[in-house]
Amino acid sequence: MISYDIVVIGGGPAGLAAAIEARNYGVKKILVLERDKELGGILQQCIHNGFGLHIFKEELTGPEYAERFITELKSLKIDYKINTMVLTITKDKTIHAVNPKDGYMVIQAKAIVLAMGCRERTAGAISIPGTRPSGVFTAGTAQRYINVEGYMVGRRVVILGSGDIGLIMARRMTLEGAKVLCVVELMPFSGGLTRNIVQCLNDFDIPLYLSHTVTNIKGKDRVEGVTIARVDENRLPIPGTEIDYDCDTLLLSIGLIPENELTVKAGAQIDMRTNGPVVNESMETTISGVFACGNVVHVHDLVDFVTEESRRAGRSAAKYVQKKLVEDGNEFKIEALNGISYIIPQTVRIDNVDKSLDLYLRVRNVYDRVKLVIKADQETIKEINKRHMAPGEMEHIVLSKDLLQEKSFERLTIEVKEGI
Amino acid sequence: MNKQELICINCPIGCHLEVTKTDQGLKVSGNQCKRGEIYAVNEITAPSRVLTSTVRVNSSFLRRLPVRTNKPIPKSMIFQAMEIIDKIVVNTPITIGDVITDNLMRTGVDLIASRSLSE
Ligand SMILES: Cc1cc2nc3c(=O)[nH]c(=O)nc-3n(C[C@H](O)[C@H](O)[C@H](O)COP(=O)(O)OP(=O)(O)OC[C@H]3O[C@@H](n4cnc5c(N)ncnc54)[C@H](O)[C@@H]3O)c2cc1C
Ligand code: SF4
Numbered sequence: 001m002i003s004y005d006i007v008v009i010g011g012g013p014a015g016l017a018a019a020i021e022a023r024n025y026g027v028k029k030i031l032v033l034e035r036d037k038e039l040g041g042i043l044q045q046c047i048h049n050g051f052g053l054h055i056f057k058e059e060l061t062g063p064e065y066a067e068r069f070i071t072e073l074k075s076l077k078i079d080y081k082i083n084t085m086v087l088t089i090t091k092d093k094t095i096h097a098v099n100p101k102d103g104y105m106v107i108q109a110k111a112i113v114l115a116m117g118c119r120e121r122t123a124g125a126i127s128i129p130g131t132r133p134s135g136v137f138t139a140g141t142a143q144r145y146i147n148v149e150g151y152m153v154g155r156r157v158v159i160l161g162s163g164d165i166g167l168i169m170a171r172r173m174t175l176e177g178a179k180v181l182c183v184v185e186l187m188p189f190s191g192g193l194t195r196n197i198v199q200c201l202n203d204f205d206i207p208l209y210l211s212h213t214v215t216n217i218k219g220k221d222r223v224e225g226v227t228i229a230r231v232d233e234n235r236l237p238i239p240g241t242e243i244d245y246d247c248d249t250l251l252l253s254i255g256l257i258p259e260n261e262l263t264v265k266a267g268a269q270i271d272m273r274t275n276g277p278v279v280n281e282s283m284e285t286t287i288s289g290v291f292a293c294g295n296v297v298h299v300h301d302l303v304d305f306v307t308e309e310s311r312r313a314g315r316s317a318a319k320y321v322q323k324k325l326v327e328d329g330n331e332f333k334i335e336a337l338n339g340i341s342y343i344i345p346q347t348v349r350i351d352n353v354d355k356s357l358d359l360y361l362r363v364r365n366v367y368d369r370v371k372l373v374i375k376a377d378q379e380t381i382k383e384i385n386k387r388h389m390a391p392g393e394m395e396h397i398v399l400s401k402d403l404l405q406e407k408s409f410e411r412l413t414i415e416v417k418e419g420i
Numbered sequence: 421m422n423k424q425e426l427i428c429i430n431c432p433i434g435c436h437l438e439v440t441k442t443d444q445g446l447k448v449s450g451n452q453c454k455r456g457e458i459y460a461v462n463e464i465t466a467p468s469r470v471l472t473s474t475v476r477v478n479s480s481f482l483r484r485l486p487v488r489t490n491k492p493i494p495k496s497m498i499f500q501a502m503e504i505i506d507k508i509v510v511n512t513p514i515t516i517g518d519v520i521t522d523n524l525m526r527t528g529v530d531l532i533a534s535r536s537l538s539e
Binding site for chain 2: 044049059063
């Protein structure tokens, strides 16, 4: 059997950052396994700029951001295998994987880092009446066809869902000569970043219909048209508000789901709100020595946050291998209350926190001028004023260790307080 | 057209800006910081964007090479630039940052490779 100190599953920005950080913390035997034909993950198809604003203070494209990390990984001589699909991982940290060169492999690791990213929700995940002709693509699939394969997917396009990928693809298809008729969003607010609405829709006069949905798809072999309608507050279509569009393509940008088959099979606990594993301050799952980072834990919109979180996971995996991670000691839970949809991490062992604790959360609604109230067992320990928060924009909160150590407590809660 | 509304894209707050043409020049309101004012003035006087796209590549590994302009180009020239980009074919090896077309449409801006490709 092959053995390594740390095996990283997935060679996207999360896996790369974790592996590099673990090496920088002194771990020698590290292996990255990637099922695609190259490293870099989803970034290789995201040719637009806007990556790395926080970490490099530059607006890089996806491939440029990926290449910086791939170059570093190679210069640190970290082992990696491409075209390698991981089939299962077990609680005792053996990894079963297969590739055309080595065949079937069983690898023993001291620690594992899960970095498998996420996949897109497909048409099956929502119910649109009508036929299922060709011409219905997820936005990410269309992105891959156009940017990597050089194959144009359609000429007259309607996009359902205003997440960032849908917005990016509205601009991309327009530049390539397609007519994007509209972007249709079920919610009363967009799921994408404001900068993308401005740069991808407003720049090209593409209308965004909020509180609307696609109610019918027409066409036998190929899409011939779609019908959209306004929805009421229960998100049900309002009769009489239908508009028909002649189009040959419908793109779906209706959300991403963390890719956790391996995680579930290994027996790690999953958080129903994030669809990712429950993690602690060290980005460790409920299986000791199995860490997770990036989109496999929760869907990120900024790659910089993926990198930050993954460095923490890599550092923690290194400490685990070096037996420096404190496995018992004081622990508290973190819970999302009013207005918050989830918080990462879900549990904290304070002994493993260096100087401060990083929390990532998403709110349920659009809020202006509110407070985030942080309580330790009922007692308010911090309030943060927020000018603006939206579900499409992840919030990053830093709490100092000193603040968390003033008193011992079991439950840390965060809620939104309105009307200030 | 003495008044125009804009959304600042410099940070996630996304302030709604209002630009008014006055005799003293452009007046910006609604911004919560200086960057919003600079953005609004540029956006009204000379809007520009970094353009990203792909070009054909003779490669055994990929069919398209991602490219971008190394600086923003005027927004009004974007579709013209796309027509030029559509006709470009390049050969490997390519190193990230290689100039694919220099001085694109005499803007002084270069089109550069946004990844490396060895074969
Ligand atoms: C279309 C799109 C546009 C985006 N635009 C921006 C933007 O403009 N700015 C920004 O900052 N961020 C953007 N993001 C967000 C950011 O790029 C992602 O959050 C980030 O790439 C996630 O990194 P990751 O490593 O977790 O996942 P991924 O990049 O998805 O990498 C996961 C890797 O794991 C591999 N893998 C999965 N399962 C297995 C297995 N069983 N065996 C082996 N390998 C496996 C996959 O092949 C993949 O390479 C965008 C994301 C998407 C999807
Ligand atoms: S004006 Fe300043 S605070 Fe407002 S969105 Fe622009 S950069 Fe952000």
